[in-house]
Amino acid sequence: MTHDFVHESRPGRVVFAVGAASRLAGEVERLGLRRLIVLCTPEQAELAAELTAPLGDRIAALHPHATPHVPVAVAATAVARSREIGADGCLAIGGGSSIGLAKAIAKDTGLPVVAVPTTYAGSEMTPIWGLTDGGRKTTGRDPRVLPSTVVYDPRLTLTLPTALSVTSGVNALAHAAEALYAPDGSPITALMAAESARALAAALPRVAADPHDLDARSEALYGAWLAGSVLGATTMSLHHKLCHILGGTFDLPHAETHTAVLPHVLAFNLPAAPRARAALRNAFGAGDPAAHLFRLADDLGADMSLKSLGMPADGVDTVVAQALSAPYANPRPVTEHDLRIMLGNALTGSCPTEDT
Structure with missing residues (x-):
């Protein structure tokens, strides 16, 4: 290679x-x-x-x-x-x-x-x-x-509420996941992103089980540091674009929005990003990283429905229009139809499956 x-x-x-x-x-x-x-x-x-x-x-x-x-x-x-x-x-x-x-x-x-x-x-x-x-x-x-x-x-x-710990951690995981298929990634960012995903996926259930577990908190913060580092070194894609639109337009809570959206974007993007999919499969120990992440966050108490977070049902049109109005890097082309499916599933909080 x-x-x-x-x-x-x-x-x-x-x-x-x-x-x-x-x-x-x-x-x-x-x-x-x-x-x-x-x-x-x-x-x-x-x-x-x-x-x-x-x-x-x-x-x-x-x-x-x-x-x-x-x-x-x-x-x-x-x-x-x-x-x-x-x-x-x-x-x-x-x-x-x-x-x-x-x-x-x-x-x-x-x-x-x-x-x-x-x-x-x-x-x-x-x-x-x-x-x-x-x-x-x-x-x-x-x-x-x-x-x-x-x-x-x-x-x-240690005093970060359990619910926010989970969503904040998945927010960090979003940085790592998108860095794995960023167009300007490097071997260094790929290694850091994969290690970040591993650390966060392993730490968050431990944090939720015992919020005062300092070792688990340290592992989660370590993963977040790596995630932030790759966020700063690469170009983010569809997931971050959608979350910026959702947050800015509807004033949705930041980390919670990332948590609800990420599994759906991964289900769409990973079939077109085999190296990223392989890295996340290894990091999560799961064959379908998108569905695994959805179930993990859901099991830990995260609200996986954008509607519950405050997004109006008729807001999909606004998000789609803004997302299509400016170009951005992504592993595969994104159509209006694709966006409506992803946003519709995120709006209701249904578990995604990889779009093959």
């Missing part, structure tokens, strides 16, 4: 350990940051204050106003606040909402980002930003938004 690929390593420092949050002050010192704006959701303000207390006067402001999908108005307020206090860096504590808000600031100001993830979102490892305006989500790539340092501490995920 001959090889033909381009692989570009992303800059950035990763600190991964149980108790790594205690090293945060040292990591901030290492970067020479003196006036940080701390980004988090309102629900995590107390945690953010606790984690940043050792940084003392290096914290210029706590800004607990992150919201899902990063609305442009929320981003503009955060950018203005960072300028008002003369911030020289952003410290994001939380999941995709908090990290996304820090990226919005970095995109406009060039400030460096330090991320402390508390979910399995993976966005902390990517140069991808996203903003929502008027029911439309726009994404792009900018090296300035890639965090300079990411501090992973599995202890911070």
